Amino acid sequence: MARKMEIGRREFMLTTAGAVAAGLGPACTWGASAQEIEEAAAQVGRLPRRKLGGGPREVSVLVGSATWASAPVEAAIRCGVNFWHKAEDWGSSVPQAILKNRDAHYCQVCVDRVRGNHETGQIDEEAHYRLVKRTVKQSGLRYFDDMQFHFGYHNVAELKTNRGFVRAFERLKKERLVRHLCLSQHHYDGNARVPAGQNAREILSAVVEDGVYEHAQFFYSYGEGEEMNGFLALARRKGFGTIAMKTTRGAGRLTRDAKLMKDFPAGTTPHHALARWLTTRTQLDAAVIQINSLREFVDTYSGAGKTMRAADAEAIRRMTAYANREVCRLCNQCASHCPHSVPIADILRYERYARDYGEGYRARLLYARLDRQADSCIVCGECLPHCPQGLEIPEKLAATHRILS
Numbered sequence: 001m002a003r004k005m006e007i008g009r010r011e012f013m014l015t016t017a018g019a020v021a022a023g024l025g026p027a028c029t030w031g032a033s034a035q036e037i038e039e040a041a042a043q044v045g046r047l048p049r050r051k052l053g054g055g056p057r058e059v060s061v062l063v064g065s066a067t068w069a070s071a072p073v074e075a076a077i078r079c080g081v082n083f084w085h086k087a088e089d090w091g092s093s094v095p096q097a098i099l100k101n102r103d104a105h106y107c108q109v110c111v112d113r114v115r116g117n118h119e120t121g122q123i124d125e126e127a128h129y130r131l132v133k134r135t136v137k138q139s140g141l142r143y144f145d146d147m148q149f150h151f152g153y154h155n156v157a158e159l160k161t162n163r164g165f166v167r168a169f170e171r172l173k174k175e176r177l178v179r180h181l182c183l184s185q186h187h188y189d190g191n192a193r194v195p196a197g198q199n200a201r202e203i204l205s206a207v208v209e210d211g212v213y214e215h216a217q218f219f220y221s222y223g224e225g226e227e228m229n230g231f232l233a234l235a236r237r238k239g240f241g242t243i244a245m246k247t248t249r250g251a252g253r254l255t256r257d258a259k260l261m262k263d264f265p266a267g268t269t270p271h272h273a274l275a276r277w278l279t280t281r282t283q284l285d286a287a288v289i290q291i292n293s294l295r296e297f298v299d300t301y302s303g304a305g306k307t308m309r310a311a312d313a314e315a316i317r318r319m320t321a322y323a324n325r326e327v328c329r330l331c332n333q334c335a336s337h338c339p340h341s342v343p344i345a346d347i348l349r350y351e352r353y354a355r356d357y358g359e360g361y362r363a364r365l366l367y368a369r370l371d372r373q374a375d376s377c378i379v380c381g382e383c384l385p386h387c388p389q390g391l392e393i394p395e396k397l398a399a400t401h402r403i404l405s
């Protein structure tokens with residue numbers, strides 16, 4: 001059972017296809033028995049809910065993801081997790097518990113730019129419209145609750161002048177195939193592949209003022225600066241929904257560092273403290289935390305909505321210090337200073353997938369698609385003074401290349 005429960009996202013997708021072909025069907029929970037799932041759910045308990053933005057919807061303070069293995073998904077459903085990130089990843093294998101109680105769940109579809117990647121691709125109303133229409137049909141969900149513009153806008157001007165994604169949403173909404181419009185937003189300032197790119201906070205602030213989108217996902221974790229906290233305050237005032245992503249900033253690698261864990265505060269764990277902190281000490285509406293097994297689900301989600309204890313506060317303090325020394329915060333402030341246009345933040349984001357989320361396969365796949373990899377770094381040091389964390393960027397790039405190439 002242990003091996004099945006530790007199954008990673010990609011492996012899950014591959015084995016799901018195999019199981020469906022073998023007639024096992026989507027209800028297969030990969031080795032975790034119904035009793036183990038019930039026990040996990042009982043240990044976590046019912047998650048509290050909170051309003052998502054200014055609308056009437058209430059979502060669990062920690063949301064779920066279709067990228068998880070099936071056993072934690074089943075346990076999460078029992079715990080009242082009701083918002084599902086990347087529901088398109090289920091393909092035609094949406095959990096039966098969601099299909100049978102469809103209106104109790106909010107299922108989100110993520111839609112990418114076309115004819116290129118998130119930097120070079122285009123917004124195309126017709127292509128987005130057709131993709132979502134096809135994906136709804138394939139899923140059997142009847143409709144997606146939230147249509148998410150994946151990666152978001154390159155700058156504020158694009159938000160204001162290119163309404164193709166919004167038009168695709170409006171057409172689909174008229175056909176009752178989608179209900180709410182949202183986006184995830186990355187940083188594009190200093191990105192050599194994105195002319196006039198701006199950072200996520202600037203774009204998100206404009207999105208809130210624009211008033212068309214209802215909520216957003218964005219990078220947020222411990223050690224966050226005043227800029228993103230200022231955005232959260234603005235979003236709360238304006239009734240704009242917020243969901244944090246990329247929340248485990250180094251928690252995965254820290255957990256595997258026996259030396260650091262030896263003296264870790266007793267009675268908590270990095271992921272458990274993270275869950276308590278995200279859901280009680282921030283102005284977020286909700287957050288998603290990547291987990292890879294039923295055991296991780298129990299450890300992490302049992303902290304949702306619970307008060308921080310002294311041990312959790314000390315854990316977050318140590319995790320922040322560790323992350324500030326070791327883990328890129330994906331702020332992109334180094335990007336414009338690299339004369340070789342090395343996509344530093346993308347490379348170090350994939351490092352996080354591999355080292356913190358247990359998603360090595362996905363990380364290698366994404367890394368292989370980069371037009372410029374970490375071995376393009378000539379160790380000139382131009383980027384170093386611009387990293388707010390003082391990271392040894394060339395060393396980190398070289399180490400990441402060894403892991404992902």
Ligand code: SF4
Binds near residue numbers: 337379381393
């Ligand atoms: S050290 Fe590497 S990543 Fe940094 S600016 Fe020079 S080439 Fe770019």
Ligand code: SF4
Binds near residue numbers: 329330348389391
């Ligand atoms: S390497 Fe430093 S400056 Fe560059 S994205 Fe990461 S944290 Fe920001």
